[in-house]
Amino acid sequence: MSRHKFVYCLAVILLVAGGPAAEAQAPAKSHELSLTTRYFRTRPIGRQGYGTETFRLDPRKTAVVALHLWDIGSEGGPAIDKNYFVGMGVEATTREADRIVREVIKPAVDASRRAGLLVCHVTHEWIGRRDPRARKLADEEAQEKSITVSPGGDRRGYEAVPGWRKRIEERAYGEDFLNKSPLARMSESRAIDIRPGEPYVYQTDLLRGIFKERGIENIIYTGFATDMCVLRADGGIEPMAAESYRVFLMRDATIGVEFLDTFKERRSTEYAIRYFEVHFGNTLLSADFIQACFAGK
DSSP states (O other): OOHHHHHHHHHHHHHHTTTTTHHHHHGGGGOOOEEEEEEEESSSSSSSSSEEEEEOOOGGGEEEEEEEEEEESTTTTTOOOOOOOOTSSSSSHHHHHHIIIIIIIHHHHHHHHTTTTTEEEOOHHHHHHHHHHHHHTTOOOOOOOOSSTTOOEEEEEEEOOOHHHHHHHHHHTTTHHHHSSSGGOBBBBBTTTOOTSSSSEOHHHHHHHHHHHTTTEEEEEEOOTTTTHHHHSSSSSSHHHTOOOOEEEEEEEEEEEOOTTTTTTTTTHHHHHHHHHHOOOEEEEEEHHHHHHHTTO
16 A cells, blocks of 8 residues: 555544544645636637646635525425526526535535535525624625626616616516515525535625635636526626636536526526636536545545
């Protein structure tokens, strides 16, 4: 048996034993993650296509983000209400998101923990303000935002056309959806536990501060919805990419807000992934990520 394998086996034995030595061994998990990733090549414009890149990431500088894993339609969560287009929208997309949480994101999060990566849970303000576990900025004075993540979605004092934004939102999501739809009762999915020491936030500035303090350089995103919150919400890709974090998207650990006529082909999801692969970074598959987490063990 090689010295490396012997040391690892000893660490596992101590970890299972639960003694003080186990705690001392945990930070030593620092083997590099070798990840094969994909991006979309835009040039030359007459010969576009996919390209691949392999990255070797330091686990100590890498975070995995589970973003907006809402529990609508899942075990223990509020039931789907067909009178409202909220959460992931249609029933098929909601069911698929729940499957992705249980069968894709959870194994990826478990592997992240084993490999010593920082696991972060990013929720929406709607949940975070009500959940005492969520960390908040001490000087927070911001007004409650709309549950939607769309241009002009914030509640502001000035309205060029009074009531117009509310009218459009209720046309899309349902009458008084903030109070009567499953959004009013939703929480984060119970399928993935939030462990002590794992950041649970809903504010970009707080997440940035945590990452800066911990020396994080690489962020791997999972969660929902690909075409909305994953890209644009607080703590999502756009605000973090603006500070030159190396951002990745686990493309089988997400789905967009699909419709009855787009679900089969995943048109919303595929376009959002393409948008990411052009403008922000590279994508990877959960199987490759999990394999990288256990490589060299």
